[in-house]
Amino acid sequence: MITEDHVGEVQQQYQLGEAFAHQLDHQDPLRELRHQFNMPTTAEGNEEYYFCGNSLGLQPKLAQQYLDEVLTNWAQRGVKGHFKGNYPWLPYHEFLTEQMASLVGAQPCEVVMMNSLTVNLHLMMVSFFNPTAERFKIVIEEHAFPSDHYAVISQLAHHGISEAEGVQLLSPKPGEELLDEVDILNLIESEGDKIALILLPGVQYYTGQVLDIKVITQHAHRKGIIVGVDLAHAAGNIELQLHDWNVDFACWCSYKYLNSGPGSVAGCFIHQRHVTNTQLKRFAGWWGHDKTSRFEMVNQFQPIPTAEGWQLSNPPILSLAAIRASLDTFAMAGGIKPLREKSVKLTGYLAFLLANELSGAISIITPKHPIRRGCQLSLKCHTQQLTGKQLFEQLEAKGVTTDWREPDVIRVAPVPLYNSFADVYQFVHILKAIMQGNANPSINHNLLVAK
Template identity: 70%
Template sequence: MHYQTGLEFAQQMDCDDPLARFREQFSIPRTSDGSEEIYLCGNSLGLQPKLAREYVVQELDKWASLGVKGHFDCEYPWMPYHEFLAETAADLVGAHTDEVVMMNSLTVNLHLMMVSFYRPSETRYKIVIEDHAFPSDHYAVESQLRHHGIDPADGLVLLKPRENEELLRQEDIEALIEEQGDSIALILLPGVQYYTGQVLDFAAITGAAQARGIKVGFDLAHAVGNIPLKLHEWNVDFACWCTYKYLNSGPGSVAGCFVHRRHARDTSLDRFAGWWGHDKDTRFRMENRFVPMPTAEGWQLSNPPILSLAAIRASYDVFRQAGGMQPLRKKSEKLTGYLRYLLEAEVSEFIRVITPENADEHGCQLSLCCDARHLTGRELFGRLEAAGITADWREPNVIRIAPVPLYNSFTDVYNFVQILKSACNE
């Protein structure tokens, strides 16, 4: 696409944008003078859909008027409430409805999945993650190794970029699998790397690993609602994600989990069990023999928090109204392409983009490094905040910028770059 630098171009792009109307469905934070912030931080916390307040209040009113009867005969009863989310969740990750469930939090779900899919033996016991994994994932994996009596110094394999490079190379991942495949039990990688914004090749990694008998899982915290996914088709063993970033369901909201159908139907798989994973037809017989459901629901532990699920349902309704991931991804590619174009045109002497340029290798986020000699990246970030920009700083030297297609505009991107340019030139 041919971009232009002037404000008129951005405004025309917004006029021609079929998704522009969805901005009005979100609450945009305001600065101290009452004007709207330029909010480019959906990769950390998505904005609140206005429907969320409506849906949560409905459940509060139901609780007030019905009490315990809210579990049963009413609109959206609480007992099966998580099931109302399955269809959209499956669409967002490219799965069947029996392969997904909304439950717990992201790291809890990663632990539950590793209980079932990390089964170390004397010779096959290593776990592969990336060297710059999100700290919570690193902690979880190390604790799983120790739980099995394995020293992380021996059992943890870290994928690293080559010297003086920022990104992982597919050929290096496949070479590691080929060299150490017989000793690797599990590969756990991000769908979108949180620091660089790099999207990995799900299908190629999964195929190469499974050919060597390795289980494959993905942390999709920065991928779901951001890029198109085909977890079932790619044959991924399991995946977990949070819902408060691109899925806009509120801070600490209930997470999601995918278990491929071939595993979900295997009720003999070891797992940590809870009564909400028990066969729903016999659950209330109160018998002490666990009978797991032959779906992803079989990994549930407890009945989920309804108020959080109501906010997720509101978000999912907005995604459905927007037509799902295809039109959102189309706009996202234009937004990030426009952002990169303006950065190169206006501030290339100060700013270096470390996110891959190929559209297939990134989502909404561009990760910016400040190379200005007269100020640090942290100082630049402070200037942006003072000017009404909400972005995200990550140590040691990245400002993460994520124009989200549901609520960010091309004018947002234009104004951000003008403020960035001014901040760099101060």
């Protein structure tokens, strides 16, 4: 299990004051990556302070170039664009596989970009949720993202199992915000013979808590339980080792930390030990059929013996082009490891400033230890002068984009690809001024990008 002393990380020493933010940005080896993104601006023409990459990542500048390439190929070649050009459309999804597999700690044969997140969860449960009279329960967290609940409940109903019978909820202890991983392991031990599937988040969307998927998977497999993971808030955010952790399947969207545009094509991981089993039940479509005979138009489905065998239809190439732009931008950073190192410093700096500047007025429900959280800190407001929602709205009016989640949390996500330490400093400066009743805090927009 993850413990506070499990990782020998050197705790960053932070200081108050604007000059220190400037110093951190000057020392940041990834600072130039910010210029690879289009930054939203306010009505006054200033760059926003954008901390909403956990909801929608910013647009990589490469995206327009790569989309234009597809549009030009279409304009010049029509249907022949499937087979001609530098990036022909027929194998386009394959151009993404190796880099995406690297980001999630997978073998290339285990990863495919297809569909949307919830569609992929349904497809995975078709293959991996096989209830019996004795083993029929699905474990899911009580406060999972609603779409995951809908998917689970409808899958149970498809098998004639009611929600009351089939759903086993994981809840924090009374009065607490976070899941206790010991409780998860105890549930696996006590109820494991009845559990068919555990579906958990890599990072919990509301609290920002990172779960120890490796250990949970080890315990679940000892009891014969399938493990699936929703990586919507984890892919492109934290280091993952899906293959080594032996996870059965995982699904993620690509529009949050993967910066690939609203509603962009999602990703799917199926462990290597499963992908070669072409007898697994699945919903089939022709893009999952053997490539060598796909265009012979036979009616006997022969699945590709990789994750591609779960594809249904040919994917939207314009969306894949935006994902390719994002992955190439990640490559400029040298992959997820250096980004994660910067992320730990960014969130640590934000937590330090909040503790020193707004102690008692703002609390953080996200775990304190860096290994137990990703980019996001989830904040609660504790003042009589204004509610959390009012604080969120006033931040928005000051050019600060965060994310509000009912009932009472402001989610703030400094993303290492494009957020600076100066962004973090200015966020706390503006937040403090609002809470002190200063309607016009002094904002130094020159600190947005370290010189």
